[in-house]
Amino acid sequence: MLTVTNLTASYGAIRAVQGISLTVDVGSLSVVLGSNGAGKSTTLRSIAGLHRPIGGSVMLDGHNISKLSLHNVVRAGLALVPEGRMVVAPLTVEENLLLSRFSGRKGDGDTLARVFDLFPRLKERRTQPSGLLSGGEQQMLAIGRALMTEPRVLLLDEPSMGLAPSVVDLVFEAIVALNKQGQTILVVEQNAALALSVCDYGYVIKRGEIVVKGSPEELRENPEVLEAYLG
Amino acid sequence: EPDAGEYRIGMVSDDSGPIASAGQSYHQGADIAIAEINSKGLAGEGVTLVLDVKDSGSDAARAVQAMTQFGSDRKILATTCCILSSIAAAVSPIAASNEVPLVIYGATRSSLPQEPFVTSVVALPGPQEVQMSERIASELRPKKVAYFLSGDNDIFKTRALAMQEVIEKSGAETVAEITTLSADTDFTGPATQGIATNPDLIVVMTTQQPTVGIITALRQRGYEGMIVTSEVLSPPAVFKKSGDTIAGIPFALSFQPGVSDSEAAVSFIEAYKAEYDALPDVYAAQGYMAIQFIAQGIKSLDGKPTRQDLANAMWNTTEINVNPYGGQAMESGQARTPSTLIVNWTKDGEVKFWEKP
Amino acid sequence: MEALLDFWSAYSAAIAFGLVNSLFALSMYSVLSAGILSFTTVVFAAIGGFAAAQVIGTFGLPLWVAFPLAGIAGGIGSAIIAAIFLKLETHWMALASLAMVLITRVTVLNTPSLTGGVMGMMVPVRASVLELTILVAIVALVFYRLHNSWYGLAIRAVREDAAAASTMGVSLRHIQLIAFLISGVVGGLAGAAMATTLQYISADTFYLGVAFTMIAGTVLGGSFHWFGPIVGAFVFTALPSVTQAVLPELQDIAKGVVLLVIMIYLPRGLIDPRARGLRKAARQRQDAAVREQDNASKLVKNAGQAHD
Amino acid sequence: MILFLEQLVNGISLGSLYALFGIGFGLVFATLGILNAAHGVYASWAAILGYFSVEYFGVPFPVAVAIGVLGGGLIAIVVDQIGFQPLRGRKSGMLGALITSIAFLIILDSLAGMATNHQSWAFPSDSFPSGMVDFGAIQVPQMQIIIILSTLICGGGIYLLIQKTRIGAAMRAVGWNAEAAALSGVNPRIIILLTAFLAGATSGLAGVLGGAATSNVSYMLGEGLLLKGFAAVVVGGFDDVRGTVIAGILLGISEVFVAQYLSTTYRDGFTYILLLTFLVARPRGLFGSRDFVRA
């Protein structure tokens, strides 16, 4: 479904990702772990077209999307919940969600209702400019916005950041449920225990390279992972 | 006569910027003069003049830079410049301190000349309009007169006040004094205000743009009475723009194709027409005369002319020999008022002497 | 030698205006560096310019008395304006400052006893290039010191994020007031320098044209470091002369194109400390990476020895 | 009384021109975050193009208006793509784009100066509706009615477009952050082009109509509108078209009345002192602007 080969990305002369390759199968849920500054976000941004990689390819369903511009990647069926949320501050919550109609992907009333079901808080705040939302509310909105485009592949960059525990549970339940329905998902998560408990496959990134990969069981046994991420 | 050879004259022009249309006229008039002087040897046997042009864009700072460069360039023998009085005031001290002769051609502020380097071929305005006002007052006997004045151009304002004095002396009542600014474009308000006072004569004494705008607005709003104005109406382009809206409106000046008939005027008009396929206006005539004035000064010298000698010669000149006005007296570096022509545009785009309608 | 002298006298005017425009640009930069887009420099310059013209013309005082007086006059003007303006927010302040420029023009035109009205004023003394250079050098020294002081740090913080800076104990008002006062003094000096360079000033001298020049110069040179405005002012002053020499008919267009190209390639101006910071960061990371590799290989070696 | 009414209409019409011009200026500022000094040039060029098409091709006035509007819009697109697009996402803030817009102001201004030979022209008086309409008490020039109506229609239309439609939401989104908008599948490029075109077109409309009504088609036409349009936008409160329209009209009325009842010499000074007082009293403009970022 999503095949990333030898992805290399840099910010000017600063190299952030060097030759990452990973494969996310249809309907699978993969997780990426790594410490601060490892290059997790850069990897996701480069896959989604939010950052232009300098090398490597990103294949979605056999099509190379690494040269597409951001909105075309979204239209091709890949959605990102970015680090820092990037909600459109001047637009209301509802406008933010409905903007997805431009993706040409469904995002019908049903999806909107589903998003509001998942995050009742957003429904309460639907007419508020999203820049005025609390941090966690914005995070919910960012997730909701990605869902609105009804993507085939969903990339989440630390979805639990800033969310209260009950909402974290909800989000992960939703992720699992979506995955069960056949949604392909790649998630970066700091809450490693939680992430490893739901995923099919995991990667650990260090200094822009993949250093460990394997099934959740294998990762859990890895001493490095144990020490840094599971405590 | 001076030694044969090439002498350079620096011109700080206004080819771009807000007054470019007039600036180009001056520049073209000067070019005509150069050609004529060189072909007829007016500056002496074997003497050719070359015009070195720097555009100021009507910006004082740029004009100052240009004048400084001319002043320090030893090849430049004399300079000429300036439509705007403010720029003239800024460059005059530079010419004086660099000891290079400067002939001012457009700026109408008084007391610009400085002995001996700075001279002016512009007659100070006023007397011509006064003549015109006297004629109009006596021939038309207006009762109620409205004046459109310039709020940011003292020279035009002074001219208008001089006219007002004459007209009021004839017994006419001033019903309105309406001020506009040079940069204005919308005159519906002032026109409405003017018409509301029901005048039988309207005097428009402002810079070119507002003058044309005010007259157009007055006519569009249905004012059919008499209007008088200044020479700003004279360029053919103004007629081309406004058409017969401005027909029959008198203005006073010293040079106008179709009316001026001195030998110099005719040859100037012909040369200009041949070169630019258009008729020269009073601005072109001034640019022309500035160069002729310099040539006349050069011709009066011997050997290799110096800036100092040239300046002295020009300062002491009492009459510009080649001039399209049919006579141009000079006094202490300042042109005196030449003969006055009171003219108007006709409906078919010619300029004729004004007659009482 | 003579050719050299000729060259100097031909271009000394351009250099003089470059120096004068540097002062204008620095005055604008002073408030810009606090995140305020304000054209009030023109107002301060008018105050300083006419003050200098009066001091020199009417009272016959020398240049180096006129300069400080003009600076003080500009500073007083800025204190008054700051009292009104610091209530406003950024965009509104920009407009209010334009309004001030227009009000100043009307005031100048209508107070002939002070300013000569529409006729303007002649200034009998000319500042030499050397004198202007000294003036600019003094002002530049002040900006250099400011940049490297606590004020410099605080003002950059205020510009980037005023609210965050305030929770660090930086008083927004205080910093912005200082910025305005400096802008006023330097603006007053700029006006005096302009008056003694042109030797003639009028309402038109201190109008939108100079506002254009100073903002274009400031941003072109770089509005994130005090040296930027000086560079920008010189480039922007030299542009017309250069384009006139190369393409006399199209000089204005050429000037626009050069401005456009510079901004497209260097959107933050010719002097950009951030770009320098980025380059530095890149270098350091590379060094760090190399060091780490060295360490790693050393470790491997050590490990190898341990096995022995 | 009649004079008062006539002057009132003059003021409203003059102000409508400011407003019509200001709408696009404010639109680009509120959505794309650009303070566009070249906005006036669109008006100049539109008027010039309209004038040329009447003068040389004898087209009827409505066609000339259409040509001017289209021309204004297209020039705006060119300016945006060459001058503003390269700066997007490069942290140059508002100032970078302000300077490229000044560069375009210089370039397009001198080109316009060359095209018009640095002169001011006028639509021949029989080429546009130059008659007066009789309203009983007063007579009103046809052009004034056309200008006022155009402003109301454009203002209302653009207001509805921005606040009530999906495209409007996308415009605001792209202006805030093009990447964030693209995350929802919005093509920022097209939205930007549309915004630029709308701005150029309304500026162009103001240019042609104003050029005809005041008999002044010149390369300096836009310059006069720029400051007034800017004032209208600020007083109205940046992101509200309704504010721009109201403020623009008020500005026109105040100008005409100050000139009529006080003095033209002090007209600008007085108008701007009024404006300054207003700003100090109500620092966020007529309609205020909604805050959407938290402290």
Next chain:
Amino acid sequence: MTDTSGQTIHELKNVVKKFGGVTAVNNLSMSIAKGTVHGLIGPNGAGKTTVINLITGLFDVSGGTILFNGTRTDTLEPHQIAGLGISRTYQNVRLFSGMSVLEQVLTGCYLGRGTNLFASFLGTSDARRKWKTSRQTAMHLLERVGMADRADELAETLSYGEQRRIEIARALGSDPKLLLLDEPTAGMNHSEASDIGKLVHELRDSGLTILMVEHNISLVTEFCESCTVINFGQLLAEGTPRACIDNPDVQIAYFGKKRDAHGH
């Protein structure tokens, strides 16, 4: 060090904050004891960040009073409050763009610069010495958050988690008496988060009082002495972290019914 715990350093009394129709903080009273780490938790949108904004003066209160060491602060400007010794970090990292990491922290040291602006402008020897001291302080703080080797880099080139650490160092620059941390460990993994926790304890031991907003409950239970839970801007529970978490209201509002707080 003397035992000052129990003595209240900071107090909110019936504080209300309304945004138009929304009441973000509703009649909230809470007090923080000197020399403790106090947790502030609650569901998303409960008003935690708003409370911090009110304390630091970025928002004006709609009602109620705020006291710091007995001084009313709700009428003061943000910089005055900072001057009293209250410092904070931001939930959405707010570093100054274009400044190096060291400069960010130096800006944090603004209050402790020890000279006035004019002396610093003149560069008197005293001012230079103080400047050097401030630099050393800043470097020291960077060491404490583990970012000293990045001192010369532009802060905006750091990753999210790295930026958070700079924020903490910057907030410590003013040598505050009360430190407000808004989700300091968001975006950090387990070991990184406990490093921050340890830092917090070190700071407390050196006499600082800390108010910490956190969603990472294990961190709260491990490192906070006391805790306030709010929901819809109102007080829900207060006491020791354990007591708060075991409170059934908190269980429902914060953890959702299905899950026990000790899980994972």
